[in-house]
Every structure is written in structure tokens, then in C-alpha cells.
Amino acid sequence: MKKREKKKIIKKKTKKKKVIRKKPKKKLSIRELAIDILKRSRTPLHYREITERIKKRGYKFHRKDPERSVYIIINRYPKIFRKTKPATYKLRK
Numbered sequence: 001m002k003k004r005e006k007k008k009i010i011k012k013k014t015k016k017k018k019v020i021r022k023k024p025k026k027k028l029s030i031r032e033l034a035i036d037i038l039k040r041s042r043t044p045l046h047y048r049e050i051t052e053r054i055k056k057r058g059y060k061f062h063r064k065d066p067e068r069s070v071y072i073i074i075n076r077y078p079k080i081f082r083k084t085k086p087a088t089y090k091l092r093k
Contacts, residue, residue: 030073033059035080035091044090047071 028036037053038045045053051070055061063069074081074089081089 028059030054030059030070031077031080033057034070034074038081038089038091044084044088046088047074048087050074050089 033054034050037050047070048067051067054070055066061069071087080092082092084090
């Protein structure tokens with residue numbers, strides 16, 4: 001072989017493995033969590049009790065007063081939540 005000649009390197013094609021990426025779980029909103037909590041309880045709950053149950057599920061609030069956040073969200077959707085007593089709510093049918 002001459003010095004200038006280079007050896008031909010034969011590259012084998014390797015099969016690429018398909019990487020299955022799991023989609024990150026969508027973080028539920030306060031409204032969705034409140035709906036789920038009221039569905040499971042089947043009785044009217046005070047907004048403070050709803051807040052405590054949301055906290056137990058691991059939701060991290062960004063405001064200083066999480067109870068106020070829940071109260072505002074519940075009052076924003078009167079078609080979903082029905083007031084039974086002062087500050088106590090259940091789901092509409």
C-alpha cells in the first residue's frame with residue numbers, strides 16, 4: 001500500500017432506538033381540584049375545608065392566602081358551584 005492511499009472504512013448502519021418520552025402530567029387547577037374534592041365528599045364543604053384538602057393533595061399555592069384563592073375561584077364559577085350556606089358550597093347537578 002502506498003502512503004497516500006487510505007483504507008476505506010465501512011460503517012455499518014445502526015438501528016436507532018425509538019425513545020418514548022412520557023408526557024409530563026398536567027398540573028390540575030384549583031377549580032379542577034375543588035370539583036374533584038366536592039364530587040368525592042358528596043356533601044357541601046366550607047371553602048376552608050376545600051383548601052385544606054387541596055393542600056393535602058400536594059398543590060402548592062403561590063399566594064400568601066390560599067383560602068382566599070379558593071374562595072375567589074369558587075365564586076367565579078356559579079354554574080359549577082352552588083352556595084348552600086354562608087361560605088359552604090356543593091356542586092350543581
